[in-house]
Amino acid sequence: MTTREEAIRYCLTFPEVYEDYPFEDPNWTCMRIRTSRRIFAWIFERQGRIWINVKCDPSWREFWRSAYESVVPAYHMNKVHWNSIILDGSVPRKEICRMIGESYDLCKGK
Numbered sequence: 001m002t003t004r005e006e007a008i009r010y011c012l013t014f015p016e017v018y019e020d021y022p023f024e025d026p027n028w029t030c031m032r033i034r035t036s037r038r039i040f041a042w043i044f045e046r047q048g049r050i051w052i053n054v055k056c057d058p059s060w061r062e063f064w065r066s067a068y069e070s071v072v073p074a075y076h077m078n079k080v081h082w083n084s085i086i087l088d089g090s091v092p093r094k095e096i097c098r099m100i101g102e103s104y105d106l107c108k109g110k
Contacts, residue, residue: 001096002087004029004050007043010097014104033108040107041100046075050087052096053077054103064099071099 001007008019011031020030020039031041042053053074056064064071064083068091074082085096 001093002050002089004043004045007041007050007052007087007096007100011041011043011100011104014101017104033104036107036109038107038109040103042077044075051075052085052087052100053082054085054099055081055106056083056099056102057106060102068095 001010008029008031011017012019014033016034017040018032018034020032021028022030027044029043030039031043032039040055044051044053053076058080061080061083065073068085070086070088070090072084072086073079074084077084083099085091085099087096
């Protein structure tokens, strides 16, 4: 996964999800859960790459950051609960999908 379109397409596979542009800025795409309007993924371009901010369990935060150089404290978000994934091809697709799925589950709640 290296493009905004791929990230959006994957996020839309989850139930009750829609894409939104809350800042009237096409660079900032957020993926929301319809029932709560909660955002589980922020997708944007920065430094010539697509980034995805995802929520993560704090107990996994450091694991992801230490496992992949392209997983860093979230840009413009709470760094305790959010990571940024830089889509530069270094993080395997299955791991990106796993992090997006975990973010969805955390934001969906009960």
